[in-house]
Amino acid sequence: xxxxxxxxxxxxxxxxxxxxxxQEASQAGQAKxxxxxxxxxxxxxxxxxxxxxxxxxxxxxxxxxEAEIQRTCDELATYxxxxxxxxx
Numbered sequence: 001x002x003x004x005x006x007x008x009x010x011x012x013x014x015x016x017x018x019x020x021x022x023q024e025a026s027q028a029g030q031a032k033x034x035x036x037x038x039x040x041x042x043x044x045x046x047x048x049x050x051x052x053x054x055x056x057x058x059x060x061x062x063x064x065x066e067a068e069i070q071r072t073c074d075e076l077a078t079y080x081x082x083x084x085x086x087x088x
Contacts, residue, residue, distance in 0.1 A: 035083070042079045042086060045072050 049072045052065050080086060 038079060038083055042076060042083075045075045045079070046086070048072050049076070 049069065052061075052069050052072070055061055056065060056069075076086065
Protein backbone atom coordinates (compact mmCIF):
# COMPACT_ATOMS: atom_id res chain seq x y z
CA UNK A 1 0.00 0.00 0.00
CA UNK A 2 2.74 2.56 0.71
CA UNK A 3 3.89 2.35 -2.92
CA UNK A 4 0.41 3.26 -4.16
CA UNK A 5 0.26 6.18 -1.74
CA UNK A 6 3.62 7.50 -2.98
CA UNK A 7 2.49 7.22 -6.60
CA UNK A 8 -0.72 9.09 -5.80
CA UNK A 9 1.22 11.80 -3.97
CA UNK A 10 3.68 12.21 -6.82
CA UNK A 11 0.88 12.29 -9.38
CA UNK A 12 -0.89 15.03 -7.42
CA UNK A 13 2.34 17.05 -7.20
CA UNK A 14 2.90 16.76 -10.93
CA UNK A 15 -0.71 17.72 -11.64
CA UNK A 16 -0.37 20.76 -9.36
CA UNK A 17 2.84 21.82 -11.11
CA UNK A 18 1.25 21.45 -14.53
CA UNK A 19 -1.78 23.48 -13.44
CA UNK A 20 0.48 26.22 -12.06
CA UNK A 21 2.54 26.38 -15.28
CA UNK A 22 -0.64 26.48 -17.36
CA GLN A 23 -1.95 29.38 -15.29
CA GLU A 24 1.35 31.26 -15.69
CA ALA A 25 1.27 30.71 -19.46
CA SER A 26 -2.33 31.91 -19.62
CA GLN A 27 -1.48 35.08 -17.69
CA ALA A 28 1.53 35.77 -19.91
CA GLY A 29 -0.61 35.29 -23.01
CA GLN A 30 -3.28 37.64 -21.68
CA ALA A 31 -0.65 40.28 -20.89
CA LYS A 32 0.72 40.01 -24.44
CA UNK A 33 -2.78 40.42 -25.91
CA UNK A 34 -3.39 43.51 -23.77
CA UNK A 35 -0.04 44.98 -24.83
CA UNK A 36 -0.84 44.43 -28.52
CA UNK A 37 -4.26 46.05 -28.10
CA UNK A 38 -2.66 49.07 -26.43
CA UNK A 39 -0.11 49.30 -29.25
CA UNK A 40 -2.87 49.24 -31.87
CA UNK A 41 -4.72 52.01 -30.04
CA UNK A 42 -1.53 54.09 -29.90
CA UNK A 43 -0.93 53.50 -33.61
CA UNK A 44 -4.47 54.65 -34.39
CA UNK A 45 -3.96 57.75 -32.23
CA UNK A 46 -0.70 58.56 -34.01
CA UNK A 47 -2.42 58.21 -37.38
CA UNK A 48 -5.29 60.44 -36.22
CA UNK A 49 -2.80 63.03 -34.94
CA UNK A 50 -0.95 62.95 -38.25
CA UNK A 51 -4.18 63.44 -40.19
CA UNK A 52 -5.25 66.34 -37.99
CA UNK A 53 -1.84 67.99 -38.28
CA UNK A 54 -1.75 67.53 -42.04
CA UNK A 55 -5.22 68.97 -42.41
CA UNK A 56 -4.25 71.99 -40.29
CA UNK A 57 -1.07 72.57 -42.32
CA UNK A 58 -3.08 72.44 -45.53
CA UNK A 59 -5.46 75.09 -44.22
CA UNK A 60 -8.37 72.65 -44.01
CA UNK A 61 -8.69 72.38 -40.23
CA UNK A 62 -12.19 71.86 -38.93
CA UNK A 63 -13.75 73.52 -35.91
CA UNK A 64 -12.94 70.92 -33.27
CA UNK A 65 -9.54 69.83 -34.62
CA GLU A 66 -7.55 71.63 -31.92
CA ALA A 67 -9.56 69.93 -29.18
CA GLU A 68 -9.14 66.58 -30.94
CA ILE A 69 -5.39 67.15 -31.21
CA GLN A 70 -5.24 67.81 -27.47
CA ARG A 71 -7.30 64.70 -26.65
CA THR A 72 -5.09 62.60 -28.90
CA CYS A 73 -1.91 63.99 -27.33
CA ASP A 74 -3.33 63.23 -23.89
CA GLU A 75 -4.13 59.68 -25.01
CA LEU A 76 -0.57 59.21 -26.28
CA ALA A 77 0.90 60.64 -23.08
CA THR A 78 -1.13 58.11 -21.09
CA TYR A 79 0.15 55.33 -23.34
CA UNK A 80 3.75 56.44 -22.74
CA UNK A 81 3.26 56.54 -18.97
CA UNK A 82 1.89 53.01 -19.00
CA UNK A 83 3.98 51.38 -21.75
CA UNK A 84 7.08 53.47 -22.33
CA UNK A 85 8.19 55.93 -24.94
CA UNK A 86 6.71 55.70 -28.41
CA UNK A 87 9.10 54.98 -31.25
CA UNK A 88 8.92 55.16 -35.03
